[in-house]
Amino acid sequence: MNLKILVVDDEPQIRKQLSIGLSGYGYEVMTASNGDEALTSAAQHEFDMIILDISLGSPPDGLQVCRRLREWSKTPIIMLSVRSEEKTKVAALNAGADDYLTKPFGMEELQARIRAVLRRVVSEPAADTKSEIHVGDLTINLVNRLVIVEGEEVHLTPKEYELLRLLATHPGKVMTHSAILNTVWGAEYSEMDHYVRVFVNQIRKKLHENPARNVRYILNEPGVGYRFVSEE
Amino acid sequence: MFAIESMRRSLISVSLFIAVTLLSWLLRETLTLENFMTVYILVVLIFAINSGTKVAIAVAFISFLCVNFFLVRPYYTFLVADPREIVDLAVFLVIAVLAGRLAAREREQTYIARQRAYEQEILYRLTRTFNQLTTNDEVFKALTQTLQTDFAARQAYILPYATDTISPDQTVHYLLLQVGEKIYATLCAAFNDKLSPQQERLIHTCTSQAAMALHRIELTERVRQSRQFEEADRLKTAILHAVSHDLRTPITIIRTSANNLRNLGEGMPATDRQELATTIETEAAHLDKLVGNLLDMSRLQAGAFQINNDLNSLEEVAGDAAARVWQLTKHERIKIIFPDDMPLVRFDYGLILQALSNLLDNALRYEPPDRLIEIRGGVRNKQAQIRVVNHGKAISAEERQHIMEPFYRGREGHIGLGLPIAKGIVEAHHGYLEIEDTPNGGVTFVIGLPIGEDENELENSRSG
Numbered sequence: 001m002n003l004k005i006l007v008v009d010d011e012p013q014i015r016k017q018l019s020i021g022l023s024g025y026g027y028e029v030m031t032a033s034n035g036d037e038a039l040t041s042a043a044q045h046e047f048d049m050i051i052l053d054i055s056l057g058s059p060p061d062g063l064q065v066c067r068r069l070r071e072w073s074k075t076p077i078i079m080l081s082v083r084s085e086e087k088t089k090v091a092a093l094n095a096g097a098d099d100y101l102t103k104p105f106g107m108e109e110l111q112a113r114i115r116a117v118l119r120r121v122v123s124e125p126a127a128d129t130k131s132e133i134h135v136g137d138l139t140i141n142l143v144n145r146l147v148i149v150e151g152e153e154v155h156l157t158p159k160e161y162e163l164l165r166l167l168a169t170h171p172g173k174v175m176t177h178s179a180i181l182n183t184v185w186g187a188e189y190s191e192m193d194h195y196v197r198v199f200v201n202q203i204r205k206k207l208h209e210n211p212a213r214n215v216r217y218i219l220n221e222p223g224v225g226y227r228f229v230s231e232e
Numbered sequence: 233m234f235a236i237e238s239m240r241r242s243l244i245s246v247s248l249f250i251a252v253t254l255l256s257w258l259l260r261e262t263l264t265l266e267n268f269m270t271v272y273i274l275v276v277l278i279f280a281i282n283s284g285t286k287v288a289i290a291v292a293f294i295s296f297l298c299v300n301f302f303l304v305r306p307y308y309t310f311l312v313a314d315p316r317e318i319v320d321l322a323v324f325l326v327i328a329v330l331a332g333r334l335a336a337r338e339r340e341q342t343y344i345a346r347q348r349a350y351e352q353e354i355l356y357r358l359t360r361t362f363n364q365l366t367t368n369d370e371v372f373k374a375l376t377q378t379l380q381t382d383f384a385a386r387q388a389y390i391l392p393y394a395t396d397t398i399s400p401d402q403t404v405h406y407l408l409l410q411v412g413e414k415i416y417a418t419l420c421a422a423f424n425d426k427l428s429p430q431q432e433r434l435i436h437t438c439t440s441q442a443a444m445a446l447h448r449i450e451l452t453e454r455v456r457q458s459r460q461f462e463e464a465d466r467l468k469t470a471i472l473h474a475v476s477h478d479l480r481t482p483i484t485i486i487r488t489s490a491n492n493l494r495n496l497g498e499g500m501p502a503t504d505r506q507e508l509a510t511t512i513e514t515e516a517a518h519l520d521k522l523v524g525n526l527l528d529m530s531r532l533q534a535g536a537f538q539i540n541n542d543l544n545s546l547e548e549v550a551g552d553a554a555a556r557v558w559q560l561t562k563h564e565r566i567k568i569i570f571p572d573d574m575p576l577v578r579f580d581y582g583l584i585l586q587a588l589s590n591l592l593d594n595a596l597r598y599e600p601p602d603r604l605i606e607i608r609g610g611v612r613n614k615q616a617q618i619r620v621v622n623h624g625k626a627i628s629a630e631e632r633q634h635i636m637e638p639f640y641r642g643r644e645g646h647i648g649l650g651l652p653i654a655k656g657i658v659e660a661h662h663g664y665l666e667i668e669d670t671p672n673g674g675v676t677f678v679i680g681l682p683i684g685e686d687e688n689e690l691e692n693s694r695s696g
Binding site (some may be wrong): 087104106194197200201202205209212216220223 | 512516540542543544546547548550551552554555557558559564565566567568572576582585604638661
């Protein structure tokens with residue numbers, strides 16, 4: 001059976017193009033043009049995914065819809081936003097959205113995000129059973145707490161390792177600064193965003209990242225947090 | 233102050249008078265009446281100069297009586313034995329009164345002249361101060377300060393900006409700061425004593441000087457604004473020009489490609505269809521970038537950027553910018569070099585990434601294919617710097633001058649928005665964007681951002 005997706009956007013052309021595109025990828029697509037319609041539709045059908053624009057033109061906005069959906073539904077939500085809405089993106093993630101995508105985007109990008117989120121939702125409970133993570137030249141052995149880059153073991157401090165493990169065990173998922181701080185340092189550090197920046201910087205050097213050659217393991221989500229590369 | 237001073241002076245004068253009288257009395261058998269009269273005229277003159285007409289005339293009469301009583305036979309009566317001495321005494325009285333009045337007038341003239349000079353000085357000082365001021369508040373402050381220091385005003389405020397109120401009485405004055413029809417404010421000043429007419433006049437003059445200063449500031453501001461409008465107008469024209477040309481090109485390409493797809497799609501080979509679709513995608517991306525730049529430009533010009541000043545890593549920005557170049561070219565074109573102790577700096581990540589990407593776009597255009605653009609981080613003079621080093625040809629002094637102007641068309645006729653936007657963004661962060669020559673040819677752009685004070689804290693966090 002095809003997976004069902006609800007697309008919520010106030011722009012008819014965007015609804016139409018997303019419908020065509022996503023149907024082409026084999027999904028069953030329904031659309032809603034405002035928040036109330038979206039909530040009703042979500043209650044009547046069982047969706048596998050909801051694509052929700054942050055600014056819907058009329059209340060309730062995407063953020064409110066997301067919050068209300070999360071009161072009773074666990075359906076994965078990807079929010080659509082525009083550049084310079086960092087604070088809103090963080091708010092969306094805090095409101096329970098699984099991911100966001102910045103407009104303008106291509107269909108391939110959307111499809112990749114959808115698949116990544118769906119895969120995470122399906123595999124999340126089982127994620128702990130994995131003992132090794134491989135990405136490019138990087139191998140992380142979770143059992144022995146070993147990090148190997150280009151065949152050589154890299155020494156990380158305990159905090160660095162914790163941080164890397166947190167990101168790497170959630171590939172493709174945006175981890176907000178405060179989520180990282182809460183997990184690695186503890187709740188009392190939740191305002192110290194710059195700790196994360198300094199540590200990520202150190203880890204990147206040790207992992208021999210080279211963005212100019214597209215050797216990247218930890219991706220920046222400006223104003224929001226970090227995302228470990230997807231294994232795809 | 234003044235009361236004590238004048239009392240001291242009268243005391244000295246009275247003592248002088250008594251001393252002269254005592255001395256004359258002791259010498260009354262030795263000296264003649266003419267001698268005494270000369271001495272007393274001198275005393276009257278001194279009183280006239282020190283204390284004015286009324287006192288001088290009074291002293292003249294008292295002197296006349298003293299001479300008559302103590303020094304003219306028969307002593308201790310107001311009778312005069314020698315009839316010749318009556319004439320002398322009468323003449324003495326007239327001379328003493330006249331001389332006293334003359335001297336007193338001289339004194340008054342001097343006083344008036346001194347007063348004028350003082351007024352002139354206050355006015356001169358005030359006008360000179362006003363001329364250098366550029367805001368209304370400064371003018372108000374200078375005016376109230378003058379009133380307090382030079383006129384010993386108890387209180388001085390500018391209405392309607394004052395919060396306190398003074399209960400009006402004889403010593404409270406309200407003056408309008410007015411030029412022509414326009415009233416800028418009202419001065420309210422309270423003094424300890426009632427003001428003399430001269431003081432009132434002077435305060436009026438000071439107030440109108442202040443009003444003139446306000447008027448001048450208003451005019452200057454108006455000129456500045458109209459200049460800003462002119463600049464905005466010029467920019468608008470340039471934007472319209474850019475919109476009509478640079479935006480229409482991609483739109484035209486998209487339309488014709490879509491047209492062809494619709495009309496000829498069926499009969500076309502699959503590769504051609506693919507190519508048309510790709511063209512639409514690329515041109516849309518191009519359009520997106522242009523629109524983004526135009527938006528940024530107008531927001532920069534309007535000063536409407538909201539800057540999220542978080543502590544951020546320039547190295548991270550460099551990495552993102554380099555990754556974008558990889559996405560675009562699928563080649564390694566950049567080398568990133570940062571010191572290990574590069575501090576975090578407060579800046580808006582998205583905006584600085586935009587600025588750096590614009591600089592990289594520009595550098596890429598002129599980079600020889602066998603060289604790598606360098607992005608170098610460093611710290612100099614309390615500024616975090618990031619250098620974009622290109623190894624192409626050097627640019628002429630003339631080009632360097634214009635390269636950061638909006639809509640300047642460079643060597644290849646690209647629409648010139650990237651560099652001015654980069655400059656605008658960096659300057660909105662209180663930083664600078666400079667151009668240097670790369671040794672052995674090429675252009676280096678230097679972004680400098682001020683380093684804040686919370687850097688030490690970061691050094692501590694490194695060791696965790």
